[in-house]
Each structure stands twice: as structure tokens, then as C-alpha cells.
Amino acid sequence: MSDLGPEMNEPEALAAEHALGVLTAPERAAAERRMVAEPAFAQAVDAWRRRLAVLAAEVTEVQPSNEVWARIERALPVNDNIPQLARRLIFWRGATVGAMGLAAASLMVAVYLGNRPPVVLPAPATATAPLLNASLNTEGGQPLFVASYDPARQALIITSLAPPGTDPLHVHQIWLIPAEDGVPRSLGMVEPGTAKTLPLDASISQLAHAGTQIAVSVEPPGGSPKAGPSGPVAAIGALGEI
Amino acid sequence: MPSVTADDLSALMSRVAVGDREALRQLYQATSSKLFGVCLRILSDKDESEDVLQDVYVTIWRRADRFDPARASVMTWMSTIARNRAIDRLRARGPLARAEQIDDMEIADGAPSATALLESAEAIGALQRCLAELDDRTEKAIRTAFFEGVTYEALAQRLDAPLGTVKSWIRRGLMKLKGCLEP
Numbered sequence: 248m249s250d251l252g253p254e255m256n257e258p259e260a261l262a263a264e265h266a267l268g269v270l271t272a273p274e275r276a277a278a279e280r281r282m283v284a285e286p287a288f289a290q291a292v293d294a295w296r297r298r299l300a301v302l303a304a305e306v307t308e309v310q311p312s313n314e315v316w317a318r319i320e321r322a323l324p325v326n327d328n329i330p331q332l333a334r335r336l337i338f339w340r341g342a343t344v345g346a347m348g349l350a351a352a353s354l355m356v357a358v359y360l361g362n363r364p365p366v367v368l369p370a371p372a373t374a375t376a377p378l379l380n381a382s383l384n385t386e387g388g389q390p391l392f393v394a395s396y397d398p399a400r401q402a403l404i405i406t407s408l409a410p411p412g413t414d415p416l417h418v419h420q421i422w423l424i425p426a427e428d429g430v431p432r433s434l435g436m437v438e439p440g441t442a443k444t445l446p447l448d449a450s451i452s453q454l455a456h457a458g459t460q461i462a463v464s465v466e467p468p469g470g471s472p473k474a475g476p477s478g479p480v481a482a483i484g485a486l487g488e489i
Numbered sequence: 490m491p492s493v494t495a496d497d498l499s500a501l502m503s504r505v506a507v508g509d510r511e512a513l514r515q516l517y518q519a520t521s522s523k524l525f526g527v528c529l530r531i532l533s534d535k536d537e538s539e540d541v542l543q544d545v546y547v548t549i550w551r552r553a554d555r556f557d558p559a560r561a562s563v564m565t566w567m568s569t570i571a572r573n574r575a576i577d578r579l580r581a582r583g584p585l586a587r588a589e590q591i592d593d594m595e596i597a598d599g600a601p602s603a604t605a606l607l608e609s610a611e612a613i614g615a616l617q618r619c620l621a622e623l624d625d626r627t628e629k630a631i632r633t634a635f636f637e638g639v640t641y642e643a644l645a646q647r648l649d650a651p652l653g654t655v656k657s658w659i660r661r662g663l664m665k666l667k668g669c670l671e672p
Contacts, residue, residue: 263663267631268576268638293560295663298670300565301616302635303572306530308522315539316517319546323510376547398551 258288266295276426276458283427324376324399381461383482391482392437394421394461401452403434403445403461411440420466421445422476425454431462431475459486493519498563506553513550520564521546524571531575531636541578545571576638619669627662630655 264270265278282289376398383392394405405421419439422431432451437443447455462483464476471477498519504512524545528538548570556566620628630644639647645655 260660260663263667264641264659267634267659267663268572269634269641269644269659271640271642296569297561297565298616298667299635300561300568301612302632303523303527303568304613305617306523306526309526309529310522311525311539311542315521315542316514318543319517320510320514322543322547323513323550376551 259291262288262291263295266292266299279458280426322376377488379455379457379459379486379488381484381486383461383463383484385482392419392421392461392463392484394484394486396447396452396455396486398452398455400444401447401449403447403455404442405434405437405445405461406442407437407439409439411438413439414465416468417465417478418468418470419463419481420470420476422462422464423447423451423455424460424462426458426460427454433470436470437463455486457485457487460484461486495562495564499558502553502556502558502563505550506556513546516549517546520567523564524567527568527571528575531572531579531638537578538575541571541574545574548574572635572638579638615670616666619666622669623662623665627658630659631662631666634659 379396381394382390421434424431434445463481465478501512501516528541645652
């Protein structure tokens with residue numbers, strides 16, 4: 248074949264391949280990280296997604312069953328959006344929406360705050376947002392902790408598989424490490440051989456999604472004296488839907 | 490229902506981002522048959538596609554605040570989510586799951602639906618024209634990758650061609666496509 252034309256440069260090719268979906272899972276994860284780190288690469292992926300999304304337009308429309316909407320409504324997290332209003336306002340201020348859109352959004356927020364009683368309802372038992380799970384393994388691949396993030400409760404449930412009373416001179420501190428910036432956030436401690444539910448601040452829980460890493464470091468009593476871990480990492484794993 | 494424009498969808502999305510369920514319902518009414526079509530095209534199974542569709546709209550509800558109108562249209566953003574979720578589901582079926590042999594793949598699903606909300610008729614026409622300029626093998630490979638989320642390795646196996654060759658076909662094909670769409 249002589250009319251194949253030239254090859255693309257490497258970042259452009261990778262962006263196209265990522266948008267098309269031909270990369271393996273580890274390559275996809277690496278591309279996602281690169282999108283966070285390199286705005287130009289993210290723009291290239293966006294541009295390819297726009298080009299290829301037109302393919303989806305060829306698909307014939309099909310009406311789903313009527314009960315699907317009812318199922319979606321039941322699965323919506325209660326009040327999911329209310330505590331994050333401040334964050335969303337910041338987003339809408341920064342987004343390139345027209346002045347009308349911005350005014351409408353602000354008005355809507357005012358109406359919302361005005362109409363809502365100042366009580367945050369607990370999530371109902373029927374909330375079905377999927378848990379994100381992680382097995383935290385040692386460097387040798389041995390599972391040492393199991394973690395589940397519950398989006399409905401915005402809490403991380405962590406279970407230590409270490410025998411109770413292990414290493415009484417140290418504590419096990421849990422960290423959430425988002426792929427976005429790689430900066431560890433402390434979530435608290437867990438005693439060997441016990442389970443613990445750790446509620447996350449809204450600012451941290453928004454970072455808990457598939458691919459976010461959970462790590463446990465070995466620290467002096469009271470926890471790391473620094474902002475990040477000071478001792479060795481005992482185990483690490485990434486959240487994912489299982 | 491009356492035809493929905495891209496601006497209508499953007500307005501709905503900004504309401505969804507502040508937690509307006511009625512806006513999500515309207516967004517669902519306007520877009521669900523398109524996104525369901527995308528899921529069905531990938532999964533070829535009604536029940537699985539409805540599960541994925543549910544997941545897609547719950548994801549849209551949760552992540553509406555991350556939608557950036559500067560980066561993508563509402564439909565592009567939503568159909569990317571639908572396609573990725575459906576492909577994840579397809580991959581989760583395991584290595585034996587292959588929807589169709591590449592040789593049996595239909596080239597297109599007939600005439601594109603006349604909906605204005607997904608992409609403009611002009612953009613659809615341009616992409617079809619540009620895809621038609623590729624050789625058949627490359628066009629099929631690109632369509633299979635798009636609709637089934639198959640990796641280079643799987644494509645190479647199906648086409649019974651060396652990995653490097655398949656990679657080169659796709660890369661050159663995409664390059665030509667870009668040149669054709671944006672001369």
C-alpha cells in the first residue's frame with residue numbers, strides 16, 4: 248500500500264487511540280493520568296472524542312422500557328448535590344456559559360436554598376450507588392487491608408486483615424491518593440484486626456472514584472507528624488467497581 | 490416531543506448540575522433513546538443495555554458539575570459516557586465475549602437518524618464521506634474498535650494480522666480521517 252499517508256506524531260496518535268478505545272486497561276489508565284497532567288494532551292483527546300462521537304449518530308434510536316426511568320429515579324442519591332452547591336457555583340462561575348445561563352443558574356440556587364428546609368435527609372436504604380472496592384496489598388502482593396467506599400454515605404469502610412495486636416509501637420494510617428494530583432490525604436487510623444468506617448469530607452469524597460488509590464503507612468503513635476505519610480507504605484490498592 | 494436543540498440540552502445540564510431532578514427527567518426524555526441505541530449497538534442485549542443505561546444517567550447526575558461546555562457538547566459528553574460504560578460491560582463478559590466477527594460487521598446501521606440533537610447532519614455526512622475514503626479493512630477496524638472497545642491485540646487476532654501492522658493501519662487511517670475532516 249503506497250497511499251497510506253504519513254504517520255501521526257506520538258502524542259496525537261496516543262490521544263486518538265485513547266479516544267477510539269483500542270488501548271489496554273493499563274494504557275488507558277496512563278492516558279487518563281496524562282490528560283490530567285498535560286492540558287494539550289487532554290485537548291487532543293477531547294478533539295478526537297468529538298470527531299469520533301459522530302459515529303454514534305449513525306446508531307438507530309431505540310426506546311428503552313418505561314421502567315428504566317423509575318429505576319434511575321430510585322437510584323439517585325438523596326441530597327447528593329446540596330452539600331456540594333458551593334463547589335458547583337464555583338464551577339458555573341468559571342464555565343463558559345452565557346450570561347443568561349449564569350443568571351438562571353444563580354436564580355435557581357437561590358430558589359433551591361429558599362425552598363429547602365435546612366435539614367439534610369439521611370440517604371434511604373434503597374440507595375443503590377455501587378460501592379467502590381479496593382484490596383490493599385503489600386509489595387509482595389499479599390492483601391493486608393480491604394477498603395470499600397460507599398458513595399451514598401460518603402464514607403470509606405476499611406478492614407485490617409493484620410492479626411490484632413500487631414506492632415503495638417506503630418499505628419496504621421490510611422491515605423487517599425487521587426490520580427488527579429497524587430497528593431495523599433489522611434483519612435485516619437485503623438487498629439490491626441479491626442474494621443472502621445471513616446466519613447470523608449465533601450472535598451475528599453469527590454476524589455474517591457474508580458482508580459483512586461488507598462494506601463496504608465506505618466507511623467509513630469498519633470499518626471504522621473507531616474502532611475503526608477512519614478513511614479513506609481505497608482499496603483496500597485486502587486478503588487474500582489467489582 | 491418537540492425537537493430539542495443543543496442549547497436546550499446545555500440549559501438542562503446546568504440545572505442538573507445544581508440537583509434539579511425534573512431537569513434530569515427532561516434530559517432523559519430527550520436523549521435516552523439515542524443513548525439506549527448506543528448501548529444496544531455495543532452489547533446486543535436489551536436487559537444488559539437497560540442496566541447500563543440506568544448507570545449512565547446516574548453517572549450523569551453525579552458528574553453533571555464536571556461537564557465542561559468548553560470541552561464537549563452535551564451529547565458528545567453523554568454518548569462518551571454511554572459508550573465507555575457499555576464497553577466496560579462488554580469487556581466484563583470475559584475474553585470469550587465477542588459480539589460479531591469482523592467480517593460479518595455491517596458497515597453502517599442504515600441512514601443516520603434525523604435527530605438534530607446529537608450532531609449536525611453536516612458533521613455526520615462529513616464523517617461518513619471521510620470514512621468511505623479509507624480502505625474497507627481500515628474502516629471496518631475503526632468501526633469495530635469504536636463500537637466494541639476491542640484492543641489492538643484483539644483486533645490483530647480477529648484480523649489475523651501482526652499487531653504492528655494493525656496498529657499502523659489504524660494510526661494511518663485516523664490520520665487520514667483527521668486530514669479529511671479538517672483539510
